[in-house]
Amino acid sequence: MPLGERYGGDKSESRYCGIETEFDDDMPNLLSYNVHGGFDFVLATLMDPKYRPSLVDIDTSRSTALPFAGSDLVLSPSQWSSHVVGKISSWIDLDSEDEILRQDSEITLKQEIAWASHLSLQACILPTPKGSSCANYARCLNQILQNLGGMQLWLRIPMVKPEDGIEAGNPEYMREGDVDSWELWNSFRLLCEHHSQLSVAIDIWSSVPSAASVARWYGEPVRAAIINTNSFLTNAKGYPCLSKRHQRLITAFFDHSVQVVISGQPVHKVPVATSASNVDTQNEGGWRHPLKAYLDYVAFLYQKMDPLPEQERFELGYRDYLQSPLQPLMDNLEAQTYEIFEKDTVKYSQYQRAVAKALVDRVPDEDASRVTTVLMVVGAGRGPLVRASLQAAEETERKLKVYAVEKNPNAVVTLHSLVKLEGWEQTVTIISSDMRDWDAPEKADILVSELLGSFGDNELSPECLDGAQRFLKEDGISIPSSYTSFIQPVTACKLYNDIKSHKDLVHFETPYVVKLHRVARLANTQPVFTFTHPEHSDKPSNQRYKKLQFDIPEDTGATLIHGFAGYFDATLYKDVHLGIEPSTATPNMFSWFPIFFPLRAPVYVKPGTPLEVHFWRCCGSTKVWYEWSVTAPSASPLHNTNGRSYWVGL
Amino acid sequence: MPLGERYGGDKSESRYCGIETEFDDDMPNLLSYNVHGGFDFVLATLMDPKYRPSLVDIDTSRSTALPFAGSDLVLSPSQWSSHVVGKISSWIDLDSEDEILRQDSEITLKQEIAWASHLSLQACILPTPKGSSCANYARCLNQILQNLGGMQLWLRIPMVKPEDGIEAGNPEYMREGDVDSWELWNSFRLLCEHHSQLSVAIDIWSSVPSAASVARWYGEPVRAAIINTNSFLTNAKGYPCLSKRHQRLITAFFDHSVQVVISGQPVHKVPVATSASNVDTQNEGGWRHPLKAYLDYVAFLYQKMDPLPEQERFELGYRDYLQSPLQPLMDNLEAQTYEIFEKDTVKYSQYQRAVAKALVDRVPDEDASRVTTVLMVVGAGRGPLVRASLQAAEETERKLKVYAVEKNPNAVVTLHSLVKLEGWEQTVTIISSDMRDWDAPEKADILVSELLGSFGDNELSPECLDGAQRFLKEDGISIPSSYTSFIQPVTACKLYNDIKSHKDLVHFETPYVVKLHRVARLANTQPVFTFTHPEHSDKPSNQRYKKLQFDIPEDTGATLIHGFAGYFDATLYKDVHLGIEPSTATPNMFSWFPIFFPLRAPVYVKPGTPLEVHFWRCCGSTKVWYEWSVTAPSASPLHNTNGRSYWVGL
Structure with a gap:
């Protein structure tokens, strides 16, 4: 019984x-x-x-x-x-x-x-x-x-x-x-x-x-x-x-x-x-x-x-189930995928708060009825950020002109019917184009995007926003204004075994999106890569290299590291943030599961021994990829050299 | 220049x-x-x-x-x-x-x-x-x-x-x-x-x-x-x-x-x-x-x-070249192989010395002209041990009757012509049979064999001699009377890379016969398995298990272990020995190169940290194999489980 x-x-x-x-x-x-x-x-x-x-x-x-x-x-x-x-x-x-x-x-x-x-x-x-x-x-x-x-x-x-x-x-x-x-x-x-x-x-x-x-x-x-x-x-x-x-x-x-x-x-x-x-x-x-x-x-x-909270219940079937990260730049999302992500009301209300603060900062109350702010949603999908921006304008009583730029022609169909249905024809202009190619007729005050992956930059937000920055005013605002990725070492026997069952190198050099459940988190997270928008440096590069040292608490005892759990936190605008980094995670948001970077051979760490980890973000002419390795207590092989196993296409 | x-x-x-x-x-x-x-x-x-x-x-x-x-x-x-x-x-x-x-x-x-x-x-x-x-x-x-x-x-x-x-x-x-x-x-x-x-x-x-x-x-x-x-x-x-x-x-x-x-x-x-x-x-x-x-x-x-000594010169072409060990029980040797090994005069003169000492111990001088000693060469090949035994009899003036038992019908042809050529017909009886099956007409005083591999028992000498022991007198002598295998940990980058180039598990779980050259020997050898003949215990088993701890000298510094070099030393009779264990090796003998047991992943050992190694000799109904693993400083996988990659057929 x-x-x-x-x-x-x-x-x-x-x-x-x-x-x-x-x-x-x-x-x-x-x-x-x-x-x-x-x-x-x-x-x-x-x-x-x-x-x-x-x-x-x-x-x-x-x-x-x-x-x-x-x-x-x-x-x-x-x-x-x-x-x-x-x-x-x-x-x-x-x-x-x-x-x-x-x-x-x-x-x-x-x-x-x-x-x-x-x-x-x-x-x-x-x-x-x-x-x-x-x-x-x-x-x-x-x-x-x-x-x-x-x-x-x-x-x-x-x-x-x-x-x-x-x-x-x-x-x-x-x-x-x-x-x-x-x-x-x-x-x-x-x-x-x-x-x-x-x-x-x-x-x-x-x-x-x-x-x-x-x-x-x-x-x-x-x-x-x-x-x-x-x-x-x-x-x-x-x-x-x-x-x-x-x-x-x-x-x-x-x-x-x-x-x-x-x-x-x-x-x-x-x-x-x-x-x-x-x-x-x-x-x-x-x-x-x-x-x-x-x-x-x-x-x-x-x-x-x-x-179990509702969200956890919804996610039961995803526990410890490895998924390949999205490639939204190369592949177009399906209607069903849009459907799911649009339901994340917490996320869009954060965006609405950020846009509202930006509008108020940009246009003082006394100019509110006179000045129209130009806002571009780059990667508008089926319109949730357009809606959030318009609601922010309404809430703050600011005048807004919106360009909704979207490269997926299928989503553009939905956008057009949304605009008609809501009667936004006077305010919203739909642009069916890749933001990196579009020749904008005017410059924007505010650039709003939701291009973040579980590891922040892993769906190529930096490259996309670099492309879009051309049509942002010199003093314009990007929402998000910055984002940082985080990792922590974990024991994850189940994930390791699932990856091993493929019997190849490729699966051991691929990061996975996964609802972590049977996992031991062995140290606090540490920040890895940060990107800021707009980027005004003269030789901007989206390559990154970070060396991290994790000190696993001594009372843990010895541990075996199967890989690294990855997260992100994004500053949308000023104090409005959004993220999944455990200590600061936005509650009740379900758009992102953590990411998991596996190690080809688990690393045994004795108590009191630091764990030294290296992460690289590498950029080629057609792709972006990560490489990673451990160098202490002893050196692992370099993972995913030249992006041989995993990369994100530009 | x-x-x-x-x-x-x-x-x-x-x-x-x-x-x-x-x-x-x-x-x-x-x-x-x-x-x-x-x-x-x-x-x-x-x-x-x-x-x-x-x-x-x-x-x-x-x-x-x-x-x-x-x-x-x-x-x-x-x-x-x-x-x-x-x-x-x-x-x-x-x-x-x-x-x-x-x-x-x-x-x-x-x-x-x-x-x-x-x-x-x-x-x-x-x-x-x-x-x-x-x-x-x-x-x-x-x-x-x-x-x-x-x-x-x-x-x-x-x-x-x-x-x-x-x-x-x-x-x-x-x-x-x-x-x-x-x-x-x-x-x-x-x-x-x-x-x-x-x-x-x-x-x-x-x-x-x-x-x-x-x-x-x-x-x-x-x-x-x-x-x-x-x-x-x-x-x-x-x-x-x-x-x-x-x-x-x-x-x-x-x-x-x-x-x-x-x-x-x-x-x-x-x-x-x-x-x-x-x-x-x-x-x-x-x-x-x-x-x-x-x-x-x-x-x-x-x-x-x-x-360079002559032997080293002869062996130049074999340096660090991996060979699979012989399977003399399953496969018959070729004439060329016999040819090479018969030239090892040092080896046969050691056998002659051993037989001579055994003959003298067995038959006192006063009985020399009266008593005939029955000697059986099991695995006679093309006859070198028959010759060495007859020379020992001549040298000690003992009367000898020799049975030459050989399972390879091709070698038996050569044996017959040798006996005829030398005029040994009265003394030597040739038996064309596997020693494990032969029904001997009388029992032997002395059993002489050369069934040893580079690792002693790896060519199944124990199993063969167990089979032959039936026709050895209760107080009879086996030459060799015992043999022991030895190992030591080595750095061997070249061998590791050659094995890795096959990109499979099998090659990492196979011991190789190899003339070790670009190799760092990191600790003194230690004995692994010993076999003694005849074996009089009541439940004899040829399974073995040995756990060894190597302490690498501290002034070496840290090291990387790619595997274990293996050797043997055999006691032919009393103080007459034969072997390749470096500290006691018989000089100028070329019949055996060392054996090399690889590790699938090299093991990093810090100074002052003991290296703990396990070797098993496992016996099934049709095959014998080794398994091995390292458990300290950290555990390796078990190698060659169930003899999946390497075994010697019975």
């Missing part, structure tokens, strides 16, 4: 809650007991924990079956696949010094996973690597992963990270074996090359590491969070509950589609008296699953989450 | 000596003056050093040519290409904070290299990156490298490495800017992805870093060593000479096909009196090139090098 449904339609995997069970060879009973008790699935040991291949007599082994928990026929295929996650024997230790144990472990692991595949289980959970080394475990698992079918393997990793040593600035203070468990996971998945069927089940202990350290996991493929009953506190009424820190963690995991599994023995004596709020969750006859109180608490956390 | 010819036929590039010159727009004169003076080529500045694109008036630029040193017609095409290495303007600084200088640098670099390409120069030398950052320089050069034609670019790097700080154990002691210049090169080539046309010209200063630090460069693509006249000392007679440390360095460079270039002003007052030894090198009229004494000294160093 799912935990509930989150208001707003987020029907994610995280609604399902599991329970970790002990070995039991009566699988039907085990399952019905726990499902009856309210859990959606069981984490069930598949093989008798006493089994060791080396103890089996070779002669008898030919006539006896392996000691699995029941045959495949004890449950229906759909019961196996929807309600059972296989738990691989926890004694397995593939990196033991003891060679017999190592060999037993390898044989058993292969037998159990073959059995789980035979049962068509959706996933198996693998025991935590013992000690700090995991190469042989990874080697064996990587062999298995090459021919696995559809099953997922969840490597069980406790969420522990020693803080003391680092806080004291003295790593030697750390006890041996007191390792950051993320490092273990990182080695494991690097050895297995980010295999898409290898993911993580996190064991949550009674203490939760720092927020920055925990946040690393949001970019990793975490499928389950296992909470032991020992990690629960007791509330005033004697019921189990979790600390604030644990609550925040679980809620964040719910947000990232992570399922919860409850583990351990009941350690709370829950009052027997049936309170009103518990009536519905209790079975007839008064029987309650011994862990029901823990399940109820988890369900309570799930249900009390804030509903 | 080349420096001379090394006795023994090593006609390498290093015979040619160049001179660095100042800018001169009379190129014909510049060239004839220096060639006349004894130099083979000039390092000549191509463009007027006063030129800066930003200072050129745009209007006049259209009517004037770029200020190159002469037109293409002043020298013949063959003069340009054989005697001139282009020197790119040394003021260029692509990582300057000054944007104008950066832009001027980029324009000029592109103009000069385009000009050098137009002249079909073989190489251009690029100025040393200024400061410790080089990303923009690398970005610009990487763009150029994508469309360069056949020209080589030599990045000029001084050979400097701060020692004090490291010796004192305190890196903070190092002054800023006091960087290990190898790091600069490493960043540069990682950014440019080991581009095969990007190589190094080393500037040798008056102090030479430690031997371990210098040795790193032997694995790098160093094309030229530039020695300034200031780095020369003065000998008793007033002539320039070099310190012992410099001499060793130059000789090692000569050995690695590096050319010397002399640079700077004459700073030695060489006695005018013509000594006898100088008569031949002096021109008529008594004119001597001002740097002739330096050239003479370099020629003297070249000529006094030890002649």
Whole structure:
């Protein structure tokens, strides 16, 4: 029985809650007991924990079956696949010094996973690597992963990270074996090359590491969070509950589609008296699953989450989905695309505010009835900026003459009918031309454009506005007057794997527009390139080069950088801005998702080591492109040299 | 005029000596003056050093040519290409904070290299990156490298490495800017992805870093060593000479096909009196090139090098040439292959010594005339071990009965005629069979085999001898009685690039047999897998797993590991061994080159950081293969999972 449904339609995997069970060879009973008790699935040991291949007599082994928990026929295929996650024997230790144990472990692991595949289980959970080394475990698992079918393997990793040593600035203070468990996971998945069927089940202990350290996991493929009953506190009424820190963690995991599994023995004596709020969750006859109180608490956390804002709901289907950026200069947009973007009322009201301020600055109140301001909308599309400008004029009681310049002849058709419909014929002149070619009959006071991409200049706003600047008066105003791009390093396992699946260089050298979701943002953003309009310097160039150093907070621990999330912020006019840079983002605007610049090989960064990044904006005669690279902690290859993989056509 | 010819036929590039010159727009004169003076080529500045694109008036630029040193017609095409290495303007600084200088640098670099390409120069030398950052320089050069034609670019790097700080154990002691210049090169080539046309010209200063630090460069693509006249000392007679440390360095460079270039002003007052030894090198009229004494000294160093040993001479053509290991079990060897290996007299005399010792141990002198020892040569080929065994019997006056077992029917033909020719019919029985299938009529006292590959067990000696052990007496002797493989981490730019050129995964997961030459060996070898014969354990397995930690000497500095060199050492019998492990290698044996295990991505190792490596020998029902990985300083992917790229068939 799912935990509930989150208001707003987020029907994610995280609604399902599991329970970790002990070995039991009566699988039907085990399952019905726990499902009856309210859990959606069981984490069930598949093989008798006493089994060791080396103890089996070779002669008898030919006539006896392996000691699995029941045959495949004890449950229906759909019961196996929807309600059972296989738990691989926890004694397995593939990196033991003891060679017999190592060999037993390898044989058993292969037998159990073959059995789980035979049962068509959706996933198996693998025991935590013992000690700090995991190469042989990874080697064996990587062999298995090459021919696995559809099953997922969840490597069980406790969420522990020693803080003391680092806080004291003295790593030697750390006890041996007191390792950051993320490092273990990182080695494991690097050895297995980010295999898409290898993911993580996190064991949550009674203490939760720092927020920055925990946040690393949001970019990793975490499928389950296992909470032991020992990690629960007791509330005033004697019921189990979790600390604030644990609550925040679980809620964040719910947000990232992570399922919860409850583990351990009941350690709370829950009052027997049936309170009103518990009536519905209790079975007839008064029987309650011994862990029901823990399940109820988890369900309570799930249900009390804030509903998803409308915009997030609209964007659910786009989460972590890679899109190629638009090429609006080379390609004409489709009607549907205009349709969507015109609905972004927040954006156009910002434009209206900016135009209004510019009009007032340009024409004092006493001249308002006398002076007509010439405003040109360059890239008018189907007219939203024309409308915003006219509304600004009306609001400020300024006289306005508008030129609407648009290169897409299909949009020009719509513009003409709009002007007729609204009766703007006296005010608005439609120009069907590329702004870079148009020979304007007069000069403009105000140039309004919306040519910005997710990374600011990536849809060639600078080149277009340079072309249009010819017909702006010497003291004319450009709206936007400037824009800046920003980046930050991220862990983004999902995006990296999606790019890798193409098996080519081109996809690793292409920036993508993407609604970032399962991503860990590892440092604050930093500005990259700024463009200002109008540009009055004598040898103007739109080439740019920026070197950045990111200092990832030390309490994060080590990290793996899969690439850079990119954003922009634009100053439309004076204090009116517009943008998606997280710390200053304009609320409730949906026109832009962030951009993602991938790295061909993820970069491992130890705590306290700066990350040095270089971005170039390069311009050729027919195209503009970015190149990027990392030079510290160690040098990456240069990405997208000569724009070989990605460019924007002029 | 080349420096001379090394006795023994090593006609390498290093015979040619160049001179660095100042800018001169009379190129014909510049060239004839220096060639006349004894130099083979000039390092000549191509463009007027006063030129800066930003200072050129745009209007006049259209009517004037770029200020190159002469037109293409002043020298013949063959003069340009054989005697001139282009020197790119040394003021260029692509990582300057000054944007104008950066832009001027980029324009000029592109103009000069385009000009050098137009002249079909073989190489251009690029100025040393200024400061410790080089990303923009690398970005610009990487763009150029994508469309360069056949020209080589030599990045000029001084050979400097701060020692004090490291010796004192305190890196903070190092002054800023006091960087290990190898790091600069490493960043540069990682950014440019080991581009095969990007190589190094080393500037040798008056102090030479430690031997371990210098040795790193032997694995790098160093094309030229530039020695300034200031780095020369003065000998008793007033002539320039070099310190012992410099001499060793130059000789090692000569050995690695590096050319010397002399640079700077004459700073030695060489006695005018013509000594006898100088008569031949002096021109008529008594004119001597001002740097002739330096050239003479370099020629003297070249000529006094030890002649190449015969074996090295024989192996010249194999240097750094990657070969796939033999598959002697699956494939039959060709007559030519037998022919070559049978000539390895050192190897067979070691076998003879081993057999002789075994015979004496087995049969005391008093039984010598009575007891016949049964010896089986398994994998007899065309008979060299049969001969060595019979000679051992003769030498020790022991009676011997030999079975020669060979699976290759073509070799059996030769064996039969050998036995007839030598009159061995009474002593030797030839068995045309795979030793794993043969049903022997009696058991052997001694089993002799030569199934070892470069990595010991890589030609499946363990599997073959396991099969043959059935017909060895309980107390019988196997020759060899054991063997161990060894590895060490190496820098091997040339091998890495050759593997990379295949653009696939398979070549990066294949070990190669290769005569290692342009390779830097970064740590002592360590043993990997050992096999002992006969093997009496009750559950014998030929699977192996070894975890190794290499500590690269701290005074080496940072390094880049392209892979692992592999060797073996075998104990034939008691103290008689045979092998190629460098510290114990059997001299003058040529049957085995080392093996090379590549890494898919080179691993960067900072000083003082251990390198942790894992090797597995995996056995399936039809094949045996290795897997390998690195786990520290950071985890590599697992190589050759399931033997997907390389395996040896059973």
